[in-house]
Amino acid sequence: MKKRPIFSNELAAGEIDVVSVTNPKVIIHECKYKVDGITKFIDNQNFDFDNSFSEDEPTEDLYRFSVEPILDHVFNTGTITIFAYGQTGSGKTFTMQGLQNLAVQDLFERGIDYW
Numbered sequence: 001m002k003k004r005p006i007f008s009n010e011l012a013a014g015e016i017d018v019v020s021v022t023n024p025k026v027i028i029h030e031c032k033y034k035v036d037g038i039t040k041f042i043d044n045q046n047f048d049f050d051n052s053f054s055e056d057e058p059t060e061d062l063y064r065f066s067v068e069p070i071l072d073h074v075f076n077t078g079t080i081t082i083f084a085y086g087q088t089g090s091g092k093t094f095t096m097q098g099l100q101n102l103a104v105q106d107l108f109e110r111g112i113d114y115w
Contacts, residue, residue, distance in 0.1 A: 001026060004055055067099055075111075
């Protein structure tokens with residue numbers, strides 16, 4: 001899982017970033033009201049993943065931890081699938097293009113050694 005950054009137009013509109021990432025946890029900070037209906041508090045919801053990456057971490061880190069370890073399977077006549085899921089505009093295409101470029105480069109380099 002990789003978190004997208006908050007966009008400048010969202011900041012300009014007064015929106016705040018309510019997601020924090022600390023590998024392997026993703027924390028959602030939800031603003032709520034106490035029973036009195038006046039007092040605000042933050043309710044933190046924790047979600048655990050195999051790996052999670054913040055918007056500040058490069059795609060190379062995501063590749064190194066998630067894709068690179070399974071590439072040997074390709075050379076053993078296997079097939080791998082990398083699935084990107086998320087909201088429109090969340091950075092799936094950007095991240096997948098980076099992962100594809102790194103995988104092709106790595107497969108090419110490994111193929112030279114393999115053949």
